[in-house]
Amino acid sequence: MHHARRRGNRGHVTLNEIILHVNGRAYAARVEDHWTLLDVLRNQLGFTGAKKGCDQGSCGACTVLLDGIAVQSCLVLAVQSQGRSIVTIEGLARDGRLDPLQSAFHEVGAIQCGFCTPGMILSAKALLLRNPDPSEDQIKEALSGNLCRCTGYVKIVQAVKMAAAERSQAAGAAPQDVALRADPAPQAGSGT
Amino acid sequence: MKPDYVNIGGRMPRVDGIVKAAGEAMYAADLSLPGMLHGRLLRSPHPHARILGVDTSAAAALPDVHAVITSRDTSGFLAGGIGSPGNEPYLALDKARFVGDAVAAVAAVDEETAERALELIDVQYEVLNPVLDPFSAMRPGAPLVHDDAPGNLSFETDLSFGDVDDAFSTCDYVREDEFETAPIRHGFIEPHAALASWETSGRLTFWGSKQSPYFTYRNMAKALGIPMSRVRIVQPHLGGGFGGKNEMFNVDFCAALLSITTGRPVKVVVSQEEVLYAYRQRHPAWIKLKTGFMNDGTLVAVDADIVADGGAYKGIGALSLFLMCTFLALPYRVPHLRAKGRRVYTNTQPSCAMRGHGVPQVRYAAEVQLDMAASDLGLDPLEVRIKNAIQPGDTTGNEFRITSCGLTETLVAARDTAERWRREIPAATEPHLKRGIGVASYGYVSGPRIAGHNTSAALIKVHEDGRVGLATGSSDCGQGSSTVLSQIAAEVLGVRLEDVQYASLDSEIVPVDPGVFGSRVTFITGNAVKRAAEDVRRQLAGVAAGILGVDPEDLVFRDRRVFVEGDPERGIPFDRLVKSAQYSGTGMTLLGRGYWAPEGIDLPRFDTGMGNQSGAYSFGTQVAAVEVDTETGRVKVLRLAVAHDCGQPINEMLVEGQLEGSSIGGVGHTFTECIQRRQGQTMNASFLEYRMPTALDACPVESTHTDTTDEMGPYGAKEAGEGVQVAIMPALVNAVHDAIGVWFKRVPITPEAVVAALRGSSAGATPNGGAKGGADGDGPDEDRGPT
Known part of the structure; x- marks a missing residue:
């Protein structure tokens, strides 16, 4: 279904009606072809936890999970994201409990201004999904696309190590992670 | 023996950590x-x-x-x-x-x-026609950026004490060098x-x-x-802000x-x-530095000529230049000093404060030159620093009054660290890899006074359920001030950190605050919070004294209880006391207020650089270990350490966070970061091209606190946020020299500059594009001596 919208003196622009699956819920959104996933998450759906740091794919603050893989949502078009599982920072906590990565970032002091934190945590989440027991070098590699000027990364790497260790200790923590990876059955979300 | 604090000095997660981890924290664009x-x-x-x-x-x-x-x-x-x-x-x-x-x-x-x-x-x-560098801008006949600024001079500072010219004639050894720092970014995301x-x-x-x-x-x-x-x-x-x-x-x-x-x-x-x-950048600076020593390493005289590129506007540049000049007087005893500074307008983006505000540029020059001099004199540069270290009770020639000062202790700690590293870090296995260790020191202000109003203030409201609301005019830009200030309120009122709710700043009711700069918040706003909490405590003590039948002076607030000193059983829980106060008489409203600024701090004399700037000064020594690849010119930072005197740390974990972030930021400033322009156009206006450190550049950062307690600071605390970015650059540059025998007088030290220097070319090919040499070799094969 298409909707027309007036746009400046470029005449009429076609809006695509799409369904996005975000944090296990389906949302209807009307988007232009060139709108990024980041802009639609932030402006249409209200997921402002995804931060716009550079809009060029160079800072990582907008990182979300797309089918369990960390992507910079400023480099993905919203229309490309249909039918895929999108997880933002708002979708990591379950039943009011923070994800172990979120807790670890808080407890070891890996957060300062916090602007890079959502993207950093989601890059780390994607790493732990594919490699539950990463080495320090693997952690640094996985986070190397996420810039942080406050912390010097020392405590961030420490937090990821801590969350990985807790995760390997706590057997049966996997179901939530499976849910993050799988394409969720669309729920009766009413969209915006 | 330090007092037995409940909320001060430990490792406490920040009060805004969970909202930030959950993605719920709202920033302006949200x-x-x-x-x-x-x-x-x-x-x-x-x-x-x-x-x-x-x-x-x-x-x-x-x-x-x-x-x-x-x-x-x-x-x-x-x-x-x-x-x-x-x-x-x-x-x-x-x-x-x-x-x-x-x-x-x-x-x-x-x-x-x-x-x-x-x-x-x-x-x-x-x-x-534009003027794009300060030296062209100062030439007669150059286009004027502002018609009312002849010679494109934005501001001048002329600081002088002692008798510099006479002093040089008494020195055993004098050297003069020119140093240059690059325009760099604050780098907030x-x-x-x-x-x-x-x-x-x-x-x-x-x-x-x-x-x-x-x-x-x-x-x-x-x-x-x-x-x-x-x-x-x-x-x-x-x-993030970092001054920008x-x-x-x-x-x-x-x-x-x-x-x-x-x-x-x-x-x-x-x-x-x-x-x-x-928007803004750190002032790039050109520093001609002449320093005289005696043969035993005693520092006698310093003469500096500083040119800072201020960019297009004045901004707060007078303070930047003032700090560049005055911080040649710290952290060593300098009997004779002359520092002439010129801030010059150019048609480039305006320069302003950035973490360490002007001091990193001059300390880079002075700390590297100190190592050069020590090398010529056959002295250990660390011992030269210990010999000249400023001491508690000293007053510098420009009237900085030094109260608490643990500089010597930080130097001793740094010496221990460097010695340990020399044992622990093995020599590189491949011959083209060279390893080295370097050291540098700093002093910094705990809040400079820049204008008449230097007071910070705090408001406290005690909620009906016993929780404590706290508001101040100092914003938290990530450094953790909301946590530190909440800890101070909690300690005074004898509650826990989680009982304090830090309110968002709203100028409608929150008192005016000079600003979050110059590492002033813990020291100045911290004292205001302490007073506001004491105000509330007095009100509550009056009520508790009535209930318990004792003198208010005999009450202790601790562990969410108020009890009689020496008789902990005789007391009342904090939340019940609050409720009792609310129902005493026609009902009390528990509001506390406090404001504070250090007394006796001079208004800065920007033109002469004279006057005591701060109620307390922090000190520290940084140690760096690097590995230089002599084939590619790449430098890898192996380890960093900070031994520092920030008084009593209020929160060890947050202080570490400041040290780590400052230090790794300094790695970028030393090796990769430089704004590149062509005809006034910025050529690297993206994070892909302007290379800040990533997680791959992170290295271990060790930290040691020296045991000072500042008499004026809240619970003895001083600054910990900015000073630690002052000496990291020279520590790294000195470490590179230790590895390959080359002094770099221009930062950043790019791989091209390293390779060029090792090949004996004096044209250190740094991206600054200047014609001056970027490096001096003092290896046996290429000793050209001081320039």
Whole structure:
């Protein structure tokens, strides 16, 4: 279904009606072809936890999970994201409990201004999904696309190590992670 | 034996950590209001151009455009210029003075329409010859950036004490070198953002990414011509500042004026690219430094000639230059000092404060030169530092009064660290890899006084359930001040950190604050919070004394209880006491207030550099171990250490976070970061091309606290946020010398510069593009001696 919208003196622009699956819920959104996933998450759906740091794919603050893989949502078009599982920072906590990565970032002091934190945590989440027991070098590699000027990364790497260790200790923590990876059955979300 | 604190000194997670981890923390760009419009700014493509006319009619006629503004719509207010009139309009008046200077602004229903409207604005420019470096700018006949600044001189500081010329004639050894630092970025990830909402009643509400919200409070009122009390600043979470978000900017002003013009809320968010080419940078500096020593390493005299590129406007540059000159007097005893500084206008983006504010540039020069001199004199540079270290009770020739000072202890700790590293770090296995260790020291202010008003204040409200609400005018830009200040309130009131709720800053009721700069918050606002909490404690003690039948002076507040000293069983829980107070008489309302500034701090004399600047000074010594690849020129940082005197740390974990972030940031400043421009155009205005450290560059950062307690600081605390970025650069440069025998007098040390230096070429090919040599070899094969 298409909707027309007036746009400046470029005449009429076609809006695509799409369904996005975000944090296990389906949302209807009307988007232009060139709108990024980041802009639609932030402006249409209200997921402002995804931060716009550079809009060029160079800072990582907008990182979300797309089918369990960390992507910079400023480099993905919203229309490309249909039918895929999108997880933002708002979708990591379950039943009011923070994800172990979120807790670890808080407890070891890996957060300062916090602007890079959502993207950093989601890059780390994607790493732990594919490699539950990463080495320090693997952690640094996985986070190397996420810039942080406050912390010097020392405590961030420490937090990821801590969350990985807790995760390997706590057997049966996997179901939530499976849910993050799988394409969720669309729920009766009413969209915006 | 230190007191047995409950909330002071431990490792406590920050009070805003969970909202940030959960993605719930709202930053200025995250906010929106019903009916909100989006603003964009039109910027000059020329480094220097006269504005002959601006035709906005086509842009204004575009559907969905609500307003187009230029300087014609403003009062022409000029910002900046502490201690003297400012010269920076929020929208260019007669001239554009750098690529990125704002000329017009648009409000439209969305950002894309606003962008489209910018393309329809027709600005007629008369392109003028630009001046792009300070030395060209100072030449006779050079184009003037500001007509009222002959020679493009922005500000001069002429600091002198002792008898420098006479002193040099008594020295056993004198050397003179020229050092150069690059223009660099603050590097915050959150771009500037502002949301303004004007009410017909004449009140403006403003949410912005402001590090020092009361700078904006004052300037907004002046620029709009409305009473200050009609400007309501509400501070959302802030995505880093590092000095680059102190001042009110055009983005803030345009959001407000567009809201007034349209009668709608207006949000302006700039792109990171705009941040990188159109906002602030650290002053690049050229430092001619002459230092005289005796053969035993005693420092006798220092003579410095400093040129700082101020960019297009004055801003707060007088303070930057003042600090560059005055911090040649710390952290060593300098009997004779002369420091002449010139801040020069150029047609490039304006320079301002950045973490360490002016001091990193001069300490880089002085700390590297100290190592050069020690090397020539056959002395251990660390012992030379210990020999000359400033001591408690000293007063410098420019009247810095040193109270608590653990510099010597930090040097001893650094010596232990360096010795241990020499044992622990094996020699590189491959012959083209060379390893080295370097050391450098610093002193820094705990809040400089820059103007008359130096007082911070705090308000406390005790909630009906016994929780404590705390508000101050100091914003938390990530450094953790809301946590540290909450800890202080908790300690005074004998509650736990989690019982304190740090309120967001709202200028409607929160007292005015000078700003979050110069590492002042823990020291100055911390004392204000302590007083506000003591005010509440006095009120509660009066009630408790009545209930318990004792003198208020005999009560202890601790562990969420109030009890009789020496008789802990005789007491009352804190929350019950609060409730009792509320129902005593006709009912008490528990509000506390406190304000504080150090007494006896001089107003800065920017022209002479004289006067005590701060109630306390922090000190530290940094150690760096590097590995240089002599084939590729790449330098890998293996380890860093900071031994520091920040008084009593309020929160060990947060202090470590400051040390680590400062240190790794300094790695970028030393090896990779440099704004590159061609004809005034920034060529690397993206994080892909302007290379800040990533997680791959992180290395272990060890830290050691020395055991000082500052008498004036809250619970003995001093600053810990900025000083640690002062000595990291020279420590790394000295470590590179230790590895390959080359002194680098220009930063950043790029791989090309390393390779060129090792091949004996004096043209250290740093991206600064200057003609001067970047490196001096003192290896046996290429000893050219001091220049």
